[in-house]
Amino acid sequence: MPEKFDCIVVGAGPAGTACAYELAKAGVNVLLLERGEYPGAKNVMGGVLYRKMMEDIIPEFYKEAPLERPIVEQRFMMMDKESAVTFSYKGLEWGREPYNNFTVLRAKFDQWFAEKAVEQGALLVCETVAVECIVENGRVVGVRTDRPDGDIYADVVVLADGVNSLLAKQLGFHREWRPDEVALATMEILKLDKNIIEDRFNLEPNQGCTIEIFGDATKGIVGTGFLYTNKDTLSIGVGTLLSGLIKHKMKPYELLEYVKNHPMIRPYIQGSEPVEYLAHLIPEGGYHSIPKVAGHGVLVVGDAAQLVNAIHREGSNMAMTSGRLAAETIIMAKAQNDFSESMLDQYRMKLMESFIGQDLKKYKDATHHFERFPQYFEQYIPMMNRAASQMFTVDGASKWEKQQKIWRDLGSAKQKFKLARDMMKAWKVMK
Amino acid sequence: MMKAQTIEEKQYLVRFNADTKSHLHVLDPNICLTKCPDKICTIFCPASVYKWEEVRMHVGYEGCHECGSCRIGCPYENIQWEYPRGGYGIVFRLG
Ligand SMILES: Cc1cc2nc3c(=O)[nH]c(=O)nc-3n(C[C@H](O)[C@H](O)[C@H](O)COP(=O)(O)OP(=O)(O)OC[C@H]3O[C@@H](n4cnc5c(N)ncnc54)[C@H](O)[C@@H]3O)c2cc1C
Ligand code: SF4
Ligand code: SF4
Numbered sequence: 001m002p003e004k005f006d007c008i009v010v011g012a013g014p015a016g017t018a019c020a021y022e023l024a025k026a027g028v029n030v031l032l033l034e035r036g037e038y039p040g041a042k043n044v045m046g047g048v049l050y051r052k053m054m055e056d057i058i059p060e061f062y063k064e065a066p067l068e069r070p071i072v073e074q075r076f077m078m079m080d081k082e083s084a085v086t087f088s089y090k091g092l093e094w095g096r097e098p099y100n101n102f103t104v105l106r107a108k109f110d111q112w113f114a115e116k117a118v119e120q121g122a123l124l125v126c127e128t129v130a131v132e133c134i135v136e137n138g139r140v141v142g143v144r145t146d147r148p149d150g151d152i153y154a155d156v157v158v159l160a161d162g163v164n165s166l167l168a169k170q171l172g173f174h175r176e177w178r179p180d181e182v183a184l185a186t187m188e189i190l191k192l193d194k195n196i197i198e199d200r201f202n203l204e205p206n207q208g209c210t211i212e213i214f215g216d217a218t219k220g221i222v223g224t225g226f227l228y229t230n231k232d233t234l235s236i237g238v239g240t241l242l243s244g245l246i247k248h249k250m251k252p253y254e255l256l257e258y259v260k261n262h263p264m265i266r267p268y269i270q271g272s273e274p275v276e277y278l279a280h281l282i283p284e285g286g287y288h289s290i291p292k293v294a295g296h297g298v299l300v301v302g303d304a305a306q307l308v309n310a311i312h313r314e315g316s317n318m319a320m321t322s323g324r325l326a327a328e329t330i331i332m333a334k335a336q337n338d339f340s341e342s343m344l345d346q347y348r349m350k351l352m353e354s355f356i357g358q359d360l361k362k363y364k365d366a367t368h369h370f371e372r373f374p375q376y377f378e379q380y381i382p383m384m385n386r387a388a389s390q391m392f393t394v395d396g397a398s399k400w401e402k403q404q405k406i407w408r409d410l411g412s413a414k415q416k417f418k419l420a421r422d423m424m425k426a427w428k429v430m431k
Numbered sequence: 432m433m434k435a436q437t438i439e440e441k442q443y444l445v446r447f448n449a450d451t452k453s454h455l456h457v458l459d460p461n462i463c464l465t466k467c468p469d470k471i472c473t474i475f476c477p478a479s480v481y482k483w484e485e486v487r488m489h490v491g492y493e494g495c496h497e498c499g500s501c502r503i504g505c506p507y508e509n510i511q512w513e514y515p516r517g518g519y520g521i522v523f524r525l526g
Contacts, residue, residue, distance in 0.1 A: 035514055037518050041522045042520075042521065043523065043526075044523065045526070047526075106526055107523050107524055126517075126518070127517040128517040129516065145517075146517050164514075179504050182500075184498065184500050186477050188435070188441070188444075189525045242475065242500055242504050246471055250474070250475075251474055251475070253477060274434055274435040275525065276523065276526055277435065277441035278496065278523055278526040279478060279496040279498045280498055281498050281503075
């Protein structure tokens, strides 16, 4: 007699664990499968976890979860070779309840979160790969695992298997991702004394800072670099569309070295000790790449459904909320004992009505716009740096002369027209 | 000078629990030889798993981060890509 559950969730990342937690809490008999040695063993994130979406699941989680630092300052650097224009917001309201967001290290956080789901009654089984969905008469009825006698059955299967969702692909919910639908990120964790971190980033104990780096961090390719403060480590990384790396024939770890050694970045990390190196994909296809997310007996959540807002580096929060919405739908389906696609499709509707659908729709053309027109990263960020340098350098030239120079730097009338048009277009894809 | 500059040094920071058999297979080395002048997977792979050896591809699967880039980025879909068996492969301790 094969094992049967109400629900099998594949993948114990934020999406799968959120779903399993909510289901278990409602008394649903749920199995949470994870291929890693422990939840988090395969997972990578720069590290910003958003308080709101986590609190929708576990109120006041920050009183016990393994968090690094609450973020009180967010900086955005438009970086050129030897300069940067930086924009920042620091607010102490972010440093106290209810908080805005926190840095986390995923191997620790994911384990903690999965334990919470277990406390609610979910069964967590690690070191097990779901190799395919078992499909009978057009419905998903379970998963085949790589364990001996590894077929497991359920009324409904939730695919929370991340960006490399081989299972959703197997079901034909999407074709293989294109290289311009995923970003490859590499990152290092750097050990550094906590007092030094606080001095360098202008922080009090238990305050954190994030820096997003545009422009020269990716040598003009569409992507970003980041530098985040943890308790006694820093997370530094860089991600670009895979298509960009291919086009420019660039080795991702050499780009990471370039960022680490950049004169605008090096002083922050000097003297630190690298303790881990990590690589992972981020789904960045956005709205147009969202696959089919509901079928007979199956739902797709989190990165597996391309739910990432690359412009605002939000992924873990969308993962959690999508997991929670999937759970709500399953609880409803169970009450009516109906796991058909038309029933489960309510999940897609909830998803599209939530901030996830709204935000992804808002930025639906943004990544592709910046990828198609490389001048934003290659030309306009350096231009902005030259303008700032010109304006703030006191060299005896009048401010009027300086404005003239900046104006000339924008190029011929034709180039200025192009610039104005590009700014309009950028505004349109971002607004 | 920053430490861990080369990919070998970076890989040394990572814990791997390698299986005895590979989860990555280059299907047809002839395609690599004749159609893929840049051997592009040897460039974008973040762990330098692929190394071209004159007529064949050496696949150092033991150091794979399981990121999926080669499956998506090989222009000829010439890489058969699976997850390592449960519990095997890369083990992140922090990130
Ligand atoms: C470098 C980097 C920086 C990022 N920074 C941020 C950030 O600052 N803030 C933010 O919100 N988001 C960030 N993200 C995005 C965020 O990490 C993801 O959106 C989020 O982790 C998605 O959660 P998930 O549960 O859908 O997928 P994952 O976290 O990838 O979890 C999937 C899980 O499924 C398991 N699994 C996969 N296949 C199988 C299978 N067949 N059988 C069993 N188990 C399986 C995996 O081992 C894994 O545990 C970043 C991502 C990267 C790579
Ligand atoms: S990218 Fe594909 S075709 Fe090119 S060398 Fe690698 S495996 Fe061969
Ligand atoms: S999955 Fe990523 S790390 Fe592994 S071989 Fe492919 S590109 Fe390299």
